[in-house]
Amino acid sequence: MWRWILERLDEQFPAFDVDRWWGIDDPFERMIGSVLVQNTTWSNAAKALAGLRERSWLTPQALGSLSADDLIPAIRSAGFQQAKSRTILRLVHWLMQHGGVGGIIERQATTEQLRSELLSLKGIGEETADTILAYSFNRPTISGDAYARRLYQRVSGESLRYKQIRHAILDEIKTWADLARLHGLIVEHGKVICRKRSPRCEGCQLRPRCLFFDHAKRLS
Numbered sequence: 001m002w003r004w005i006l007e008r009l010d011e012q013f014p015a016f017d018v019d020r021w022w023g024i025d026d027p028f029e030r031m032i033g034s035v036l037v038q039n040t041t042w043s044n045a046a047k048a049l050a051g052l053r054e055r056s057w058l059t060p061q062a063l064g065s066l067s068a069d070d071l072i073p074a075i076r077s078a079g080f081q082q083a084k085s086r087t088i089l090r091l092v093h094w095l096m097q098h099g100g101v102g103g104i105i106e107r108q109a110t111t112e113q114l115r116s117e118l119l120s121l122k123g124i125g126e127e128t129a130d131t132i133l134a135y136s137f138n139r140p141t142i143s144g145d146a147y148a149r150r151l152y153q154r155v156s157g158e159s160l161r162y163k164q165i166r167h168a169i170l171d172e173i174k175t176w177a178d179l180a181r182l183h184g185l186i187v188e189h190g191k192v193i194c195r196k197r198s199p200r201c202e203g204c205q206l207r208p209r210c211l212f213f214d215h216a217k218r219l220s
């Protein structure tokens with residue numbers, strides 16, 4: 001099912017590019033962005049990232065020398081600034097203990113090991129951990145976020161939790177590059193086509209196997 005979904009979404013968005021979708025290339029900036037975007041929009045997170053960039057704070061060394069109180073005004077636009085400032089500092093200290101982004105990439109640790117270390121940091125949940133692992137460290141994992149759950153529920157009629165969706169995808173799709181693309185495509189599709197309200201089924205490549213569409217067609 002997930003391989004088929006990936007192929008159809010690739011057809012749906014033939015020009016899709018993971019790096020362009022992120023809008024930032026730097027793995028460290030993506031890590032910080034992954035915390036800032038919790039419970040807010042990417043545009044609010046991007047404003048907070050820009051605030052950090054203006055202050056020349058977007059390096060592990062610069063952030064690692066700050067206190068949470070220093071950080072709060074700079075990230076206010078992302079909301080939850082008190083909690084997020086502390087989470088960012090915990091993440092930065094963990095990263096620096098392991099030699100920075102390069103140190104983590106070279107470390108002989110399994111993805112699950114790194115994932116459990118990230119999850120042990122207060123403020124890092126599954127979605128943030130999987131996003132950091134996939135897009136900062138090129139690890140083969142994927143977020144079973146609300147977009148993935150909605151898509152799966154509409155296509156198959158089955159509601160799955162985060163862990164179940166993640167495992168189902170990882171059972172079928174193994175490479176980091178495919179997983180990173182699939183997640184980006186699911187989010188893009190969820191924003192543009194399979195929207196929460198009024199999905200645009202007529203133009204959707206997933207129609208042939210979508211129970212939601214099938215049901216709506218029979219009722220019309």
Ligand code: SF4
Binds near residue numbers: 154206
């Ligand atoms: S056919 Fe409609 S409900 Fe089904 S995945 Fe596409 S947009 Fe979503």
